[in-house]
Amino acid sequence: MPGEPMNEDPNPLPVSAIEVHDLTVAYRTQPVLWDIDLKLPEGQLIAIVGPNGAGKSTLLKAILGLVKPVTGWVRVFDAPYAQRRSWVGYVPQRESVDWDFPTNALDVVTMGLYGRLGWLRRPGRRERETALSCLEQVGIRDLAGRQISQLSGGQQQRVFLARALAQQARLYLMDEPFAGVDATTERAILTLLNELKREGRTVVAVHHDLQTVAEYFDHVVLLNMRLVAAGPVREVFTPENLHKTYGGRLTVLTQATESLLRSRAADPAKHQYRGGKR
Amino acid sequence: MDLSFTARNVLIGASLLGLTGGVLGCFAVLRRQSLLGDALAHAALPGICVGYLLTHSKEPAPLFAGALVAGLIGSMTIQLIIRNSRIKQDTAIGMVLSVFFGVGIVLLTYIQKLPLGNQSGLDHFLFGQAATLLPRDIRIMGVMAVVVVLVTTLLFKELKLLCFDRDFADATGQPTRWLEFLLTTLLVVVVVVGLQTVGVVLIVATLITPAAAARQWTERLGVMLVLAALIGGGSGAVGALLSASVPNLPTGPVIVLCASAVLIVSLLVAPRRGLVWAFLEERRVTRRIRRENLLKDLYTWGERNNGRWTDPVPATFIMGLRGQSGTQLTQTAGRLRSRGLLTPVADGMLLTDRGLSAAEGVVRKHRLWELYLTRRLELPSDHVHRDAETMEHALTEEDVAALEKVLGHPQADPHGRPIPPRRAA
Numbered sequence: 001m002p003g004e005p006m007n008e009d010p011n012p013l014p015v016s017a018i019e020v021h022d023l024t025v026a027y028r029t030q031p032v033l034w035d036i037d038l039k040l041p042e043g044q045l046i047a048i049v050g051p052n053g054a055g056k057s058t059l060l061k062a063i064l065g066l067v068k069p070v071t072g073w074v075r076v077f078d079a080p081y082a083q084r085r086s087w088v089g090y091v092p093q094r095e096s097v098d099w100d101f102p103t104n105a106l107d108v109v110t111m112g113l114y115g116r117l118g119w120l121r122r123p124g125r126r127e128r129e130t131a132l133s134c135l136e137q138v139g140i141r142d143l144a145g146r147q148i149s150q151l152s153g154g155q156q157q158r159v160f161l162a163r164a165l166a167q168q169a170r171l172y173l174m175d176e177p178f179a180g181v182d183a184t185t186e187r188a189i190l191t192l193l194n195e196l197k198r199e200g201r202t203v204v205a206v207h208h209d210l211q212t213v214a215e216y217f218d219h220v221v222l223l224n225m226r227l228v229a230a231g232p233v234r235e236v237f238t239p240e241n242l243h244k245t246y247g248g249r250l251t252v253l254t255q256a257t258e259s260l261l262r263s264r265a266a267d268p269a270k271h272q273y274r275g276g277k278r
Numbered sequence: 279m280d281l282s283f284t285a286r287n288v289l290i291g292a293s294l295l296g297l298t299g300g301v302l303g304c305f306a307v308l309r310r311q312s313l314l315g316d317a318l319a320h321a322a323l324p325g326i327c328v329g330y331l332l333t334h335s336k337e338p339a340p341l342f343a344g345a346l347v348a349g350l351i352g353s354m355t356i357q358l359i360i361r362n363s364r365i366k367q368d369t370a371i372g373m374v375l376s377v378f379f380g381v382g383i384v385l386l387t388y389i390q391k392l393p394l395g396n397q398s399g400l401d402h403f404l405f406g407q408a409a410t411l412l413p414r415d416i417r418i419m420g421v422m423a424v425v426v427v428l429v430t431t432l433l434f435k436e437l438k439l440l441c442f443d444r445d446f447a448d449a450t451g452q453p454t455r456w457l458e459f460l461l462t463t464l465l466v467v468v469v470v471v472g473l474q475t476v477g478v479v480l481i482v483a484t485l486i487t488p489a490a491a492a493r494q495w496t497e498r499l500g501v502m503l504v505l506a507a508l509i510g511g512g513s514g515a516v517g518a519l520l521s522a523s524v525p526n527l528p529t530g531p532v533i534v535l536c537a538s539a540v541l542i543v544s545l546l547v548a549p550r551r552g553l554v555w556a557f558l559e560e561r562r563v564t565r566r567i568r569r570e571n572l573l574k575d576l577y578t579w580g581e582r583n584n585g586r587w588t589d590p591v592p593a594t595f596i597m598g599l600r601g602q603s604g605t606q607l608t609q610t611a612g613r614l615r616s617r618g619l620l621t622p623v624a625d626g627m628l629l630t631d632r633g634l635s636a637a638e639g640v641v642r643k644h645r646l647w648e649l650y651l652t653r654r655l656e657l658p659s660d661h662v663h664r665d666a667e668t669m670e671h672a673l674t675e676e677d678v679a680a681l682e683k684v685l686g687h688p689q690a691d692p693h694g695r696p697i698p699p700r701r702a703a
Contacts, residue, residue: 028364064449085451097443101308102499111439115450120432147497167450 015078017042017171017202018063023072025055025062032058034226036072041219042171043200045193047207047233050223051246056206057093059223060173064090076171086115089169091160093176099149105159106144109134112166134162137195139188154185161192172196174205178212190216213237285522287416288408288475292514292533294419295472296484298426300510302465303485304492304503308441313368314353314462316482317375318469321352323382323478326403327389334394338415342470349466352378379478406477406530408518415474422471426464430503433457438499476530484510487537494548513537567671568602568610570640573619574670575599576629577637581695587634590626638698644670645691646681652692653685659692 020038024031033055040046048056061067063074065081076084089112109131110123117123123131135141138158143151151159157177164172177189193203193216207213213220213233220237222228222245229241281289306312325348329340352374359370389397402410430437439447440457448454465485472481492505517533547554579595580587596607611627614620619633629637647669651662673681682688690696 061445064445066445066448082451085449088449090446090449092443092445096445098308098310101442102493102497102502103438103442104497108442111435111443111446112450114435114439114452117435119436122435163446 015042016040016075017077018204019075019078020059020063021073021075023059023062023074024070025058025067026070027067031225033062033069036223036227038221038227038230040202040204040221040230042077042202043197044202044218045197045216046202046204046219046221047213047217048204048221048223049207049210049213049245050228054224054245056223057175059221060090060175060204060206063173064088086167087170089164089167089172091164091172091174091177094153094157094160094179096175099151099156101148104145104147105135105140105151105155105162106131108148108159109162109166112163115167131162131166134165135159137165138162138192152182154181157181157185158188161189169201171202172204174203176206176208178205178207178209210242281522284409284411285518287411287413288522288529289515289518291411291416291419291475292408292518292529293511294416294423294514295468295475296488296510296512296514296533296537297507298419298423298468298510299472299481299484300488300492300506300508301426301430301503302461302468303487303489303510304499304506305437305441305461306465307486307489307493308499309461311367312486313371313375313482314356315465315469315485317356317371317378318349318352318466319473319478319481320375320382321355321378322346322349322466322470322473323403324348324378324385325351326400326473327382327385330389330397330400331385334396336396336399338474345470345473346466348378349470350463353462353466382478402477403473404477405479405528406473406475406481408475408521408529410474415471419471422467426468427507429460429464433460434500437461441499476533480530480534483534483537484514487534487541488513491537491541491544494544494551509537509540513540563671565610565613568606569614570671571600572596572607572610572614573629573633573637574640574644576620576627577634577641580629580634587629590623590628592626594625596627635701638701640670642698642700643673643678645695645697646678646685646688647673648691648693649685649688649697650681662692 016039018038018040020036023033023036023038025033032053036059048059050056058067062069063076063081065074074081077087081088106128110127112134113123113127113130117127132141132144135144135158138161140155140158140162143155148156148159157180161174161177164174178186181189193205196203197218205217207217214237217233219231220233221230222236222241224245228245229236303312303315306315322345325344325346326341327344328348329342329344330336332344333340356367356370356374359365359373360367365373386401389400399407399410436447436452436457439452440454440461444454447457468485469481472484476484488506488510489502491509492502495505496502513536514533517536518529520536521527521529521532544552546552549555575596576591577587579591580589583589597604602610611620611622614633615622619630619636621628621630644666647666648659648662651657651665652659688697
């Protein structure tokens with residue numbers, strides 16, 4: 001059941017929840033992430049912060065294998081993502097789906113259990129109970145039967161969080177979980193994140209509100225196409241680093257990356273990272 | 279009804295095609311790929327022509343094969359254009375559709391001029407010629423329908439997740455590319471099989487019309503699939519029967535018109551999503567607001583009349599108070615009367631006991647909201663009336679209870695007027 005602490009053996013050696021090495025991602029010739037090296041510790045609330053177009057969502061998607069990097073690799077709990085899928089929960093941006101889809105809140109949450117269910121098996125009473133308890137955890141159990149377009153923005157965000165809870169993951173990747181939600185929902189999400197942390201789980205969230213970073217998170221990743229800084233909030237979340245993240249345009253880097261990608265465009269396959277090989 | 283052999287073939291074939299198209303159309307519509315089927319159908323035409331040119335026969339096997347290959351090439355071309363250029367999906371579909379169809383028409387014209395003698399009838403693929411359906415074709419349609427229903431049933435949850443949230447499906451390890459390929463292939467097969475019956479130009483309607491109509495009636499994907507299958511199959515059957523019983527009615531277009539009729543009705547009257555429903559709902563709200571406003575106006579008159587609500591309110595006071603016509607006012611008063619909230623008297627009207635209690639409810643909401651705005655949001659008291667005019671019609675009893683609690687069960691509004699207390703029920 002979600003909410004129970006995990007009873008797995010503690011790792012003998014401290015392993016990073018996520019390790020990113022030399023990661024470069026581009027959409028066509030537009031560079032989005034440039035040479036990212038990153039290790040994120042387990043059991044912490046981690047914010048990814050940076051201006052619009054800094055590549056925050058892309059970093060999450062690269063970790064999840066949803067976009068192919070030009071170079072570099074990602075490991076999740078010391079293994080390729082494909083082997084760690086069942087350890088990872090994902091909360092996409094709310095705007096990424098059509099909320100007029102013919103389904104209700106409970107059904108969306110149940111989608112978090114499909115990975116476990118496997119082929120051909122239909123969700124049954126047990127899955128229903130699990131999904132309901134996940135809705136309960138985010139405080140909207142009474143909305144289980146409601147069509148998803150009839151939910152407010154904050155309620156839709158809670159449905160997505162409940163779906164991730166249903167994944168019963170060790171690591172949660174969340175794309176702007178606080179975006180466009182009301183104050184009550186914001187408090188509820190924050191309480192939930194702290195519960196997850198207490199249970200030893202790791203949360204990595206794209207966050208856009210600089211005012212609350214220090215209050216909500218333990219660890220921060222400052223990103224603006226390149227990695228500006230990453231570490232405990234107290235050490236890294238400094239005015240100087242913020243200026244580096246938000247001030248100053250990276251014109252030379254952008255220009256050079258574009259030239260590089262144009263020269264590689266002839267044979268992109270040669271430079272693409274494939275599978276879990278290193 | 280006594281049907282000829284051909285008519286029975288057409289009836290079964292059109293129903294099976296409609297059912298299959300309805301189911302697959304749901305996925306196309308939900309994935310915003312409604313026009314993909316249209317492109318595939320148009321792309322299949324040159325394939326049919328090439329199939330004929332290679333074999334010089336109108337046997338279905340080479341023609342189907344040609345259409346199938348051309349349709350798949352068409353869909354792959356669309357994918358290639360989207361992936362490797364900045365051209366968006368709608369433009370790519372339009373390009374492929376017109377280029378392939380152009381080639382098809384050129385080949386068709388060329389074939390008509392060939393001295394072969396057996397080429398007449400190929401142009402039936404443009405608008406369909408259901409009467410040419412043979413038992414063999416019906417068997418193919420039957421197999422196709424079974425496959426589509428089976429795949430949809432077995433992979434229901436996988437396909438649902440793919441359509442709703444592809445990234446999440448991908449991240450949780452679903453074989454999204456394979457599922458998409460499966461859906462596209464099934465779509466191509468249905469389009470190609472349906473060409474003979476409905477034709478290149480109209481086949482897309484058998485895909486998206488039943489799906490769009492079904493969506494109006496339900497908020498569940500499973501129900502939508504079943505409804506679309508029924509609407510598609512039903513339109514196919516009715517269309518086939520109509521064209522069999524009325525001379526000179528083309529089967530394909532009549533099937534499409536039947537489905538369109540269902541769609542139009544669905545767009546109009548479906549609960550919640552239908553236009554008529556929306557109109558009735560709006561009228562219901564407007565009438566309630568008028569009733570509540572009249573109740574409130576009668577109440578405030580009595581309040582100014584030193585709290586003597588037993589005196590009749592003169593019609594001249596109510597008239598012109600809110601700039602509404604005399605007819606509207608008479609109608610509103612009539613509706614309050616039929617609810618037992620108001621009694622008409624000579625040259626005026628009088629609130630009944632129940633009417634007074636209902637009016638107090640509206641006034642309570644209005645004044646509580648005014649107080650809430652001035653106290654909690656610190657708005658000046660002369661700025662809150664307009665907002666309260668709206669909120670008095672929207673607040674629920676739970677909202678009122680919450681407001682009373684937050685404000686500490688207040689006695690008076692910001693203007694010093696009393697907030698009517700709740701009466702014991």
